[in-house]
Amino acid sequence: MGNSQREDPWGEFWANNARAGSNGEGGGCLPQRWASIENAQKGAWYGFVAGLPEKARLLDLATGDARVLNWIRSKRPDLALTGIDLAPHLPDPPPGIRIYSGIAMEQLPFEDAQFEAVVSQFGFEYGNVGRITAEISRVLAPNGKVALMTHRGDGPILEHNIQRRNQLVWALREKAVARRVKTTLRGGSGAIERAAKIAGKIADQGARKFGQSSPAWEVAEAIRRSSQMGRTSGVDSIVETIEMIEKQARNELGRIKSLAGACKTADERERIIEAFAGNDLALQGTTEVCEPSGRPLADFTTFEA
DSSP, X not given: OOTHHHHHHHHHHXXXXXXXXXXXXXOSSSOTTOHHHHHHHHHHHHHHHTTSOTTOEEEEETOTTTXXXXXXXXXXXXXXXXXXXXXXXXXXOOTTEEEEESOOXXXXXXXXXXXXXXXXXXXXXXXXXXXXXXHHHHHEEEEEEEEEEEEXXXXXXXXXXXXXHHHHHIIIIISOHHHHHHHHHTSXXXXXXXXXXXXXXXXXXXXXXXXXXXXXXXXXXXXXXXXHHTTTTOHHHHHHHHHHHHHHHHHHHHHHHHHHHXXXXXXXXXXXXXXXXXXXXXXXXXXXXXXXXXXXXXXXXEEEO
């Protein structure tokens, strides 16, 4: 899967996070409530950076909101931390961390042998494995180390997002809530009230079918509220708001599609290992990152030059 496929849905995602502000702890494809999963991720990174030399230079690929760099900095403030991401707009990084936006993993803007370590969490597998591996090898210093935390197709992250995808598809396509409401709004006198009732009925169906606060309910309920609140601003304003809701939902569907593709790439583990071996980077080991139940949520794989 090419890195360009990650650009649009994730670019919009990080742009929204940049406008909202970030402290390095928010965003991403994990539900915010899954603190235990985040703790498992942190543990893997803490173990990896413990073995890096003093003042080592570390590069994070597809850094997003720089959360991994922020975790690393909390344990190893002596390291020189840099991150890149293809998204053109990113949240401001925590102090002491350099971030470069609009940079593809396949074409890094760094001289040869610039980093003692290269890492990536849920990023490497979104790009071209062969080209990224060659770039990692090029920018890695002699005896440098690599660590990748990659998705698993059988893990809870994809499962959670597939459920969200199915619920969004139900609301937007099967029930066509946005299209039906927009059509109703053009129906003359009393149209706003009729449109709000249609959205409300679908929201109730979504709550019964998928649960209160599910994406199926959220989309329809947001459209219902937009219709009601637009009585004073008029139909055009309501339609504009509904189209913004649609856009956000489509962007999420795009991110989930790219996540599914990334999982497929990551599951081809032997191909990834062969790509690193072909660039003189030897496999050091692979461990499973698990949630408290013991179910694997990611693989943590390390290589060394």
